[in-house]
Amino acid sequence: MAEAMAYSLSLSLLYLGLLCGNGLVSARGSELFTPDPSRGPHFTGCRSREQETFRCWWSTGTFQNLTEPGALRVFYQTKNALEWRECPDYTRTVENECYFNKTFTHIWTSYCIQLRSVPQNITYDDTCFTVENIVHPDPPIGLNWTLLNVSRSGLHFDVLVRWAPPPSADVQMGWMSLVYQVQYRVKNASHWEMLDLESGTQQSLYGLHTDKECEVRVRCKMLAFDNFGEFSDSIFVHVAQIPSKESTFPTTLVLIFGVIGVVILLVLLIFSQQQRLMVIFLPPIPAPKIKGIDPELLKNGKLDQLNSLLSSQDMYKPDFYHEDPWVEFIQLDLDDPAEKNESSDTQHLLGLSRSGSSHVLNFKSDDDSGRASCYDPELPNPEDLASLLPAHSGRGENHPLVSSSSPSIPDLGIQQTSEVEETPIQTQPAVHSWGNMDFYAQVSDFTPAGGVVLSPGQLNSSPEKKKEEENEKKIQLQLLSDGAYTSENTARQLDVPPSPGPEQGYHAFPTQAVEGNLWNGEYLVSAGDSQTPYLLPEAPPAPTLPPVSDYTVVQEVDAQHSLLLNPPSSQPALCPHTPNKHLPAMPTMPMGYLTPDLLGNLNP
Amino acid sequence: MGQMTGQMRDKVKEIFSNPLLLYSCLYFSLSLSFGSSLPPVAVLLVALLCLDPHGRVGSAPICTHGPSGCHVPSLADLFDRVIQHSARMHSLSNDLHSEFEQYFLPSKNHIGKIYRKCHTSNILTPNGKENAQKLAREELTEVILKLLMAWRDPLFQLHQSMAHQQDFNSFSSNKALEMGDMAHELRKGVEKVAEKMRVLGMLGNSVTGLSAAEAMLPISDSGEAMSDYELLYCFRRDSNKVQNYLKILKCRIVPEHDC
Numbered sequence: 001m002a003e004a005m006a007y008s009l010s011l012s013l014l015y016l017g018l019l020c021g022n023g024l025v026s027a028r029g030s031e032l033f034t035p036d037p038s039r040g041p042h043f044t045g046c047r048s049r050e051q052e053t054f055r056c057w058w059s060t061g062t063f064q065n066l067t068e069p070g071a072l073r074v075f076y077q078t079k080n081a082l083e084w085r086e087c088p089d090y091t092r093t094v095e096n097e098c099y100f101n102k103t104f105t106h107i108w109t110s111y112c113i114q115l116r117s118v119p120q121n122i123t124y125d126d127t128c129f130t131v132e133n134i135v136h137p138d139p140p141i142g143l144n145w146t147l148l149n150v151s152r153s154g155l156h157f158d159v160l161v162r163w164a165p166p167p168s169a170d171v172q173m174g175w176m177s178l179v180y181q182v183q184y185r186v187k188n189a190s191h192w193e194m195l196d197l198e199s200g201t202q203q204s205l206y207g208l209h210t211d212k213e214c215e216v217r218v219r220c221k222m223l224a225f226d227n228f229g230e231f232s233d234s235i236f237v238h239v240a241q242i243p244s245k246e247s248t249f250p251t252t253l254v255l256i257f258g259v260i261g262v263v264i265l266l267v268l269l270i271f272s273q274q275q276r277l278m279v280i281f282l283p284p285i286p287a288p289k290i291k292g293i294d295p296e297l298l299k300n301g302k303l304d305q306l307n308s309l310l311s312s313q314d315m316y317k318p319d320f321y322h323e324d325p326w327v328e329f330i331q332l333d334l335d336d337p338a339e340k341n342e343s344s345d346t347q348h349l350l351g352l353s354r355s356g357s358s359h360v361l362n363f364k365s366d367d368d369s370g371r372a373s374c375y376d377p378e379l380p381n382p383e384d385l386a387s388l389l390p391a392h393s394g395r396g397e398n399h400p401l402v403s404s405s406s407p408s409i410p411d412l413g414i415q416q417t418s419e420v421e422e423t424p425i426q427t428q429p430a431v432h433s434w435g436n437m438d439f440y441a442q443v444s445d446f447t448p449a450g451g452v453v454l455s456p457g458q459l460n461s462s463p464e465k466k467k468e469e470e471n472e473k474k475i476q477l478q479l480l481s482d483g484a485y486t487s488e489n490t491a492r493q494l495d496v497p498p499s500p501g502p503e504q505g506y507h508a509f510p511t512q513a514v515e516g517n518l519w520n521g522e523y524l525v526s527a528g529d530s531q532t533p534y535l536l537p538e539a540p541p542a543p544t545l546p547p548v549s550d551y552t553v554v555q556e557v558d559a560q561h562s563l564l565l566n567p568p569s570s571q572p573a574l575c576p577h578t579p580n581k582h583l584p585a586m587p588t589m590p591m592g593y594l595t596p597d598l599l600g601n602l603n604p
Numbered sequence: 605m606g607q608m609t610g611q612m613r614d615k616v617k618e619i620f621s622n623p624l625l626l627y628s629c630l631y632f633s634l635s636l637s638f639g640s641s642l643p644p645v646a647v648l649l650v651a652l653l654c655l656d657p658h659g660r661v662g663s664a665p666i667c668t669h670g671p672s673g674c675h676v677p678s679l680a681d682l683f684d685r686v687i688q689h690s691a692r693m694h695s696l697s698n699d700l701h702s703e704f705e706q707y708f709l710p711s712k713n714h715i716g717k718i719y720r721k722c723h724t725s726n727i728l729t730p731n732g733k734e735n736a737q738k739l740a741r742e743e744l745t746e747v748i749l750k751l752l753m754a755w756r757d758p759l760f761q762l763h764q765s766m767a768h769q770q771d772f773n774s775f776s777s778n779k780a781l782e783m784g785d786m787a788h789e790l791r792k793g794v795e796k797v798a799e800k801m802r803v804l805g806m807l808g809n810s811v812t813g814l815s816a817a818e819a820m821l822p823i824s825d826s827g828e829a830m831s832d833y834e835l836l837y838c839f840r841r842d843s844n845k846v847q848n849y850l851k852i853l854k855c856r857i858v859p860e861h862d863c
Contacts, residue, residue, distance in 0.1 A: 052733060106731035108841050132844060173863050174851035175733050177691065223691065224698040224844075 138166030
């Protein structure tokens with residue numbers, strides 16, 4: 001508690017001391033030249049310039065009736081002589097000033113002065129001081145500046161400012177030891193830059209801006225005292241900026257010309273090396289290239305060359321199955337001959353091909369006994385089947401699509417059977433009899449119209465169907481003429497005699513008609529009894545009928561380059577027109593194709 | 605041994621006389637004590653700063669080894685040293701007095717208080733420049749010595765009282781201590797100058813027994829011991845007197861410029 005009080009007391013004392021510090025300073029001698037008009041007569045200040053004499057001033061204040069001289073008088077008192085003496089010298093030239101000369105000035109002596117009005121014996125003001133505390137030195141004289149250096153950029157410079165001490169101050173002897181303070185500012189600025197106290201008579205100023213006028217002034221005070229004197233007259237420091245435009249001008253010109261030159265060089269370079277640059281920047285897109293194949297050959301080459309080329313490629317290996325779709329169907333099913341009797345492929349194919357459908361359905365091969373696995377047996381669409389099926393009203397179980405040996409599609413077969421019985425196909429009535437026919441039929445006769453009359457092959461045709469068969473032949477002929485197995489040319493030239501009968505089987509073509517179309521009649525049929533067909537998908541011929549083979553082997557080639565399937569000695573009636581020119585007997589043909597060397601033998 | 609301790613004491617006094625130097629030495633010594641990353645160059649610099657008495661005034665003994673290999677300072681140099689020392693002493697006293705005036709309100713009664721009677725008021729001192737110039741050299745020297753002698757004990761008392769009071773920070777009390785030491789050294793220096801002058805025949809033999817000058821007790825009018833503020837006020841005035849007297853004396857004895 002006591003500590004807190006002491007602390008607060010000290011703080012208050014400090015505060016008061018700070019407040020009254022100014023007053024104390026004034027009591028020590030700093031003058032107040034501005035009279036206070038609100039007050040009565042009072043001292044406005046006392047000053048000493050050189051610590052040898054001093055002056056005091058007063059003002060009358062609000063009392064205007066005391067302006068005449070002598071109304072107010074100054075009395076002073078020193079510590080040495082305690083009697084009050086009057087001012088030794090009232091300055092005549094200056095109003096309200098009391099001057100104390102050297103005689104009356106005692107340094108290190110306390111003075112007290114009073115302002116009195118003698119008639120009324122009133123003391124208006126009094127103050128005490130010591131002389132050394134009221135010393136305000138005169139301003140220094142002879143302030144000048146010299147340029148020290150200018151910065152490299154030419155924007156800043158340094159100056160050295162010099163001055164002389166005030167003449168009134170006796171500094172040679174050291175009666176007054178002065179320190180100086182330099183202040184400077186840019187012209188018309190509000191804030192003065194103050195430098196540290198300098199005991200010498202010169203000061204350097206650094207970092208002044210060129211082209212800016214700088215105002216410099218200096219004042220002094222006694223060392224170890226606090227009263228500054230008045231400022232000296234300001235001097236103006238100005239250094240003009242050295243115009244260095246001519247040094248920058250060529251630089252910009254050089255720069256501009258350099259840039260233009262570089263641009264021109266670049267343009268020339270681009271235009272001269274245009275092609276190479278195009279290749280570099282826009283490379284050509286490589287064309288597709290297949291190894292080993294010349295693109296030009298592909299464009300202009302012949303078909304044979306192309307074939308040879310393409311066949312040499314791995315990716316163009318012929319797909320046998322697709323190239324020769326017939327190969328798939330030439331599949332011997334030798335396990336069930338009885339089965340074959342029921343229905344033959346020819347029946348199937350004929351029945352199917354009549355409607356022009358390209359469906360090649362092989363319903364017999366449902367069991368996987370050695371068949372081609374690549375071919376997936378296509379399940380038939382019921383509608384297609386219905387359209388394809390010939391109307392077999394008379395046949396029950398002998399349905400081309402019904403096979404007792406195909407257990408995998410029993411449902412379909414049964415369905416088809418029912419369909420067939422219910423919906424007879426709106427076709428020619430003789431169509432249904434074709435189901436029992438082979439696919440390949442013998443051309444038995446040619447109609448004048450140019451149609452080919454086929455005779456059915458190894459058929460179990462009953463005699464009552466002969467008429468039907470004749471009609472069938474016509475239709476078959478028309479069908480075959482639509483097919484691709486005999487050309488029209490060949491058909492016209494054929495002069496097929498009337499059909500000898502179904503038991504005769506197939507007839508051979510007149511050999512003279514075969515010219516250059518060796519392979520047109522690819523599947524030549526012969527009526528050779530002893531011949532056995534080499535690629536007969538069906539069973540061997542029925543024992544009841546004389547064996548009629550679907551295929552026969554070319555036995556001879558006569559002089560007219562016609563193929564003789566049966567020598568003329570065996571069937572002379574068939575070929576009356578052909579001159580029996582005996583060619584060299586050919587060796588017995590093996591059952592197969594005509595090989596090229598054998599073909600060579602055919603040529604005379 | 606006594607001389608060694610005296611030299612060390614003088615060196616220490618030199619360090620303490622300059623506050624900047626004191627604090628720089630303290631900083632470096634602390635850094636060294638904490639083993640901070642001071643390079644050896646800094647250590648050398650510290651040694652040079654703290655231990656080099658170059659530029660110091662008064663405390664270096666004037667050639668005890670004799671004239672061989674020793675630079676004997678001239679009278680002018682001695683006077684310069686002494687004057688510098690007295691100026692420094694006066695500025696110290698001014699600072700202390702200003703601090704006092706900020707913290708302590710003197711009474712408003714100027715007349716009563718302004719006529720403080722300093723204990724040195726009995727000493728007749730010239731009050732002006734002409735008076736001092738008219739005074740004889742011997743008397744002037746004697747006045748200086750008397751003044752300095754008179755302040756030996758009061759300054760010690762001042763330091764003691766300032767150190768004990770908590771109102772002053774350590775900086776002020778150190779200033780007071782330094783001031784006392786400086787007064788002591790100044791007196792020694794002036795005695796040496798006087799000795800030199802006597803040797804050179806500039807002074808007569810009227811200066812007698814100054815070393816045995818009476819020590820005056822600082823007693824005010826009322827018989828009480830003077831307060832610190834009064835001591836400071838008086839010492840400030842007296843130090844200014846000493847400084848000016850020395851300057852006048854130098855100008856009269858050493859003929860230079862246009863004294």
